[in-house]
Amino acid sequence: MKEEKLNNVPFLDLRAVNEVHRSALIGAFERVLDSGWYIMGNELKTFEQAFAAYIGVRHCVGVANGLDALTLVLRAWKELGVLAEGDEVLVPANTYIASILSITENRLRPVLVEPDPATYNIDPMCLMKALTKRTRAVLPVHLYGNAADLTKINAFAQDHGLKVLEDAAQAQGACHAGRRVGALGDAAGFSFYPGKNFGALGDAGAVTTDDDQLASLLRALRNYGSEKKYYNGYQGPNSRLDELQAALLRVKLSTLDHENARRREIAHRYLTKIKHPLVNLPIEPSESMAHVWHIFVVRSAKRDELQQHLTGNGIGTVIHYPLPPHRQAAFRGSIWCNVTLPLTEAIHNEVLSLPLSPVMSDVQVDQVIKSVNAFTPYN
Numbered sequence: 001m002k003e004e005k006l007n008n009v010p011f012l013d014l015r016a017v018n019e020v021h022r023s024a025l026i027g028a029f030e031r032v033l034d035s036g037w038y039i040m041g042n043e044l045k046t047f048e049q050a051f052a053a054y055i056g057v058r059h060c061v062g063v064a065n066g067l068d069a070l071t072l073v074l075r076a077w078k079e080l081g082v083l084a085e086g087d088e089v090l091v092p093a094n095t096y097i098a099s100i101l102s103i104t105e106n107r108l109r110p111v112l113v114e115p116d117p118a119t120y121n122i123d124p125m126c127l128m129k130a131l132t133k134r135t136r137a138v139l140p141v142h143l144y145g146n147a148a149d150l151t152k153i154n155a156f157a158q159d160h161g162l163k164v165l166e167d168a169a170q171a172q173g174a175c176h177a178g179r180r181v182g183a184l185g186d187a188a189g190f191s192f193y194p195g196k197n198f199g200a201l202g203d204a205g206a207v208t209t210d211d212d213q214l215a216s217l218l219r220a221l222r223n224y225g226s227e228k229k230y231y232n233g234y235q236g237p238n239s240r241l242d243e244l245q246a247a248l249l250r251v252k253l254s255t256l257d258h259e260n261a262r263r264r265e266i267a268h269r270y271l272t273k274i275k276h277p278l279v280n281l282p283i284e285p286s287e288s289m290a291h292v293w294h295i296f297v298v299r300s301a302k303r304d305e306l307q308q309h310l311t312g313n314g315i316g317t318v319i320h321y322p323l324p325p326h327r328q329a330a331f332r333g334s335i336w337c338n339v340t341l342p343l344t345e346a347i348h349n350e351v352l353s354l355p356l357s358p359v360m361s362d363v364q365v366d367q368v369i370k371s372v373n374a375f376t377p378y379n
Contacts (some may be wrong), residue, residue: 002291006103008314008316009186009316010316010355011355013164014195014199016357017199017358018201018357020359021096023158024251025251028244028251029248031247032243032247037243039240040223040240040243042260043086043243043244043247044062044260047062047246047247047249047250047253048060048206048246049074051253054253055180055183055188056180056182058206058210058215059207059210059212059214059215060206060207060208061207061208061215062205062206062241062246063206063207063240063241063242064203064204064205064222064238065191065203065204065205066169066189066190066205067098067191068166068205068237068239068276069190069205070099070102070139070189070360071102071105071106072207072221072222072239073105073189073214073222074102074108074137074165074219074220077163078106078218079217082104084136085106086137087135088134088135089108089109089110089138089165090122090137090139090162091110091111091141091142092122092141092143093114093184094138094347095143095325095343096321097168097321097347098191098335099306099325100325100331101137104178109335111132112325112336112346113126113130114341115343116236117347118165118283119148119284120144120297120347121140121143121148121149122141124149124152127156129154132230135160135224136162137162137165138153138156138162138164139165139166139205141169141170142165142168142174144282144320145174145263145291145293145294145295146282146290147171147175147285147290147291149176150166150176150184158266162170162184162190164184164186165185165186165187165189166181166182166184166187167188168181168190168208169189169191169193169196169205170191170196170197171258171294172197172256173197173198173289173292175287175290183210186211186214187207188208189206190208191204191205192204192249197259197292197294198249198253198256200245200249201238201245204246204249205241217234217322220233220236222240223236223238229368244283258358259269259358260292262358263292263294263356264288264292264293266293266356266365267291267296267356270354270356270365271284271372272336273366273369274373278302279298279372280299280300281359282297289335294354295353296353296355297320298350298352299347299351300353301348302352303351303352304378305377306352307319310371316355317353317355319353320353321351322348324344324348326341327345354368354372
């Protein structure tokens with residue numbers, strides 16, 4: 001039985017990830033339970049202050065999830081007259097669908113931009129081709145935990161009077177040009193979904209920004225549009241980060257950098273030890289803190305065979321993502337559902353994510369490497 005456990009490497013063992021924090025998490029739960037205050041209290045306020053300080057911004061606004069974080073920023077910019085229905089937002093074509101949904105939910109138009117094949121992030125060189133007279137914002141995604149090139153993206157946005165909203169759902173703790181993601185654009189949306197590098201024990205999210213007016217409006221919008229109880233200035237949703245998740249997140253924030261460092265160690269080992277000619281590896285950024293390796297994504301023209309081989313060897317894998325947003329049934333009939341995006345489509349046909357988490361042992365890492373290198377395709 002022991003040998004069988006050693007021979008299996010799960011894609012992500014969330015129980016083991018949270019077991020490291022067990023005592024402190026239980027203490028946080030009991031503190032919230034005993035307080036008798038479960039929504040919009042001191043735990044949320046304290047977490048918001050701590051996360052804002054960690055990111056390096058003036059404001060953090062806790063919300064229910066990462067999708068709401070992005071959606072509410074765009075909604076707030078509409079309320080402030082920065083955006084109007086039908087305006088265009090430039091967004092990477094190969095992102096998770098949530099990035100797109102935040103745009104369409106606000107009756108804005110997503111304009112899909114091909115990624116840089118080396119980083120998988122939105123290609124700054126392609127932004128000009130996508131620019132029109134209705135373009136009002138850019139929504140770069142720090143995909144897989146790799147910081148997008150916000151130096152070039154911000155320069156483009158400033159030249160054309162555009163807002164920049166970072167999708168930082170996968171990149172908590174990553175840096176670019178000496179600053180953490182979440183402090184690079186006009187605002188950023190974070191997800192604290194349990195599987196993220198910095199995950200809650202349920203759905204949770206936040207917005208970070210240095211914009212005082214935006215932060216004030218977001219605090220109202222997340223709470224039924226109310227700045228004062230029972231008085232509603234806006235038609236807002238209920239998207240509040242609850243006291244329990246805020247307390248649990250406070251516990252895990254203290255070890256985020258340490259856990260990201262372990263992720264980098266594992267990624268570096270993969271990058272130096274995987275030597276299969278049919279497996280294309282991601283690049284290791286020159287900036288040491290630029291990538292937090294939320295997931296380790298390889299590409300292979302034999303992706304499905306590789307996945308079957310790894311499964312047969314007890315290695316868990318996931319495809320992030322099998323179908324790009326513009327091919328999803330949800331967008332059937334949209335004005336861009338039939339566009340051709342060859343690079344994006346090739347990426348989605350070839351990507352495969354290998355196990356990577358801060359609680360993986362060196363033995364497990366070596367088992368993944370050995371199994372990948374032993375892959376023999378059918379033909």
